Amino acid sequence: MLHETPGLIEAIRDRFAHVDACPFHGPRIFFENAGGALTLKSVAETSAKFAAIPDNQGRDNTASHALVDIINTAKSDLATFMNASSGQFFVGESGTELLFRMIRTACVNAPKGTKVVGSSIEHPASRSAARRWAGIAGLDYVNVPHSNETGTVSAEDYRAYVTPDTTVATILHASPVTGMGMDVAAIAQTIREVAPNCFIIVDGIQHAAHGQLDLDSYGADGYAISPYKVFSRHGYGVAWISDRLTALPHDMLIDAPATGWEFGTRDTGSYATMSDVIAYFDWLGGEVSEATDRRARIEAAGRAIHAYETHLTDAMINGTGNLPGLRDMEHVTILSGADNPAREGLVSITVDGMASADVVTRLNEQGIRTHTRKADHYSGNVLDPLGLSDCIRISLCHYNTEHEVAQLLAVLKNIRG
Template identity: 85%
Template sequence: MLHQTPGLIDDIRARFAHVDSCPFQGSRIFFENAGGALTLNSVTETSAKFAAIPDNQGRDNVASHALVDIINTAKADMATFMSAPSGQFFMGESGTELLFRMIRTACVNAPSGSKVIGSSIEHPASRSAARRWAEIAGLDYVNVPHDDATGMVTAEAYAEQMTPDVAVATILHGSPVTGMGMDVAAIAHAIRAVSPDCFIIVDGIQHAAHGQIDIASYDIDGYAVSPYKVFSRHGFGIAWISDRLTALPHDQLINAPASGWEFGTRDTGAYATMSDVVAYFDWLGGRVSGSEDRSERIRAAGAAIHAYETHLTHAMINGTGNLPGLREMDHVSILAGADNPAREGLVSITVKGMASADVVTKLNQLGIRTHTRKADHYSGNVLDPLGLPDCIRISLCHYNTEHEVAQLLAAMNAITD
């Protein structure tokens, strides 16, 4: 585990910008990673370097050729990182925009009278797109209810709603409200067992920073991430699409290559930062595995990240040292259960007698950055069934420490209205 290797956590933290201080607030603990993870120092350096380059791709000059090579390298790096031996990667405005585009394309090409299936646990990035384009395309939308108690949806729940006429399916990999990870491979298998040719599109935005991505094992057609949530920066999204989704008629310029999904000239620097992200996972995997194989190192990094974050959330929930955990605090309730093996680096709570926004403010005054999730268009699908107007989201990543968790527990134990 990461904290059992002497000096490794310090080495990890040294690779990230603003790991323990905010340029506006000063010293702080960052438990708002689900809103956007910390940025690798290498990403900021790469972004500055490429922001100064005036050349674009597709020209006959040395700089342009180099930019194309950098983009192709980044796509190959992402294929290794996400275990995607086929299909293609492309860039868009954001992870949300890319989910809309993939889901729109699948829906408008679906057979007349077919269905779209998705779950009530999904972030509106995929759920809104599926419902909107199902209606426009004249398709029925089938809702798979998630389990309020566990904060997740299972393959069995999908199977109960599946019929052979389902043409498009959406799956959430990780919930930014409950923190639970879904078994994408099992859900996709349940879908294909009934509708083998269904187009399956996955929202991987929340999951990407917290464990392995293994597209080859999922049997899906689309997967979207938001790079600012996986140690890169804002301003773009990345999607992977299968060869058969690539081939569907889709929005593109007249007479453009049929396989093209990008619009306009893309930011080479943004692509290059994804190589930085993959290089970081490679480095970390080398520290925890010693493997000579790059793919194995990246898988080892993902496994180590998941194990360490489970250790941190366990400490947060059950206590560390002589500090009681959140489950032992009478004024605190934990969403989706204290003992939930699907948890990925996130604990959402409520505090008895206090509005969540007031708790977040008090923690912020103590230098602990968290976030309020309200029962609005982003989180109402999860909070409304629980009868909750809001909750406090405490989200961590593998660069956080047990000492930071202890400081949070001390603060939470003392919080009163």
């Protein structure tokens, strides 16, 4: 485990900007990673470098050729990082925008009267796109209810709603509200058993920072991530699409290459910073394994990240040292259960007698950054069925420490309404 290797957590933290202090607030603990992870220092340096370069791709000059090579290298890196042996990667405005484009394309090419299937656990990025474009394309939207108790949706839940005339399906890989991961491969396999030619689009935005991406095993047609949630920066999203989704008629310039999905001249720096992120996973995998193959090192990093983050969330829930855990604090309620194996580095709670926003403010005053999730257009699909108007989201990543968890617990045990 990461914390069992001497000096490794310190080496990890040293690679991230603002790991223990906010440039506006001062010293703080960062437990707001689901809202946007910390940024690698290498990403900040690369962003500055490419922001200063005036040249664009597609020109006959040395700089332009170099930019094209950097983009191609990044696409190759992404294929290794996410284990994609086919299909293509491209960048867009954001993960949300890319989900809309993929879902829109699948829907408008589907026969009228067929079905779009999605789940109530999904972030509105995919739910909104699927419902909007199902209506425009003359398709029926079918909702698969998630479990309020576990904060998940399963393959068997999908099985009850998928029919042979299902032409588009959406899946959430991990919830930014409950923090629970879904078995994407099992859900996709279940869909294909009933509707083999269905186009399956996956929202991987919350899952990506926690490692273990394996597109070849999912059997999906589209997958989107938001790089600012996986140690890069704001301003772009990354999508992967299968060869069959690539080939569908889609928004494009007249007479442009049929397989192209990007609009306009893209920022080479966005691609280059993804190479920085992947190099970081590669480095980490080399620290926690003896693997020599790059994909094997990335897989090792993902396993180590998952194990360590589970260790941290277990400490948060069960206690550490002489501090009681969240489950032992009578004034605290844990969403989706204290013992939930689907959890990915995130614990959402409520505090009796206190509005969640007030708890977040109190934590901020103690230098602990968390976030309020409200029953609004972002989180109402999860909170409303629980009878909650809000909750406190505590989200961590593998650069957080057990000492930081202890400081959180020390404050929360004394917070009362």
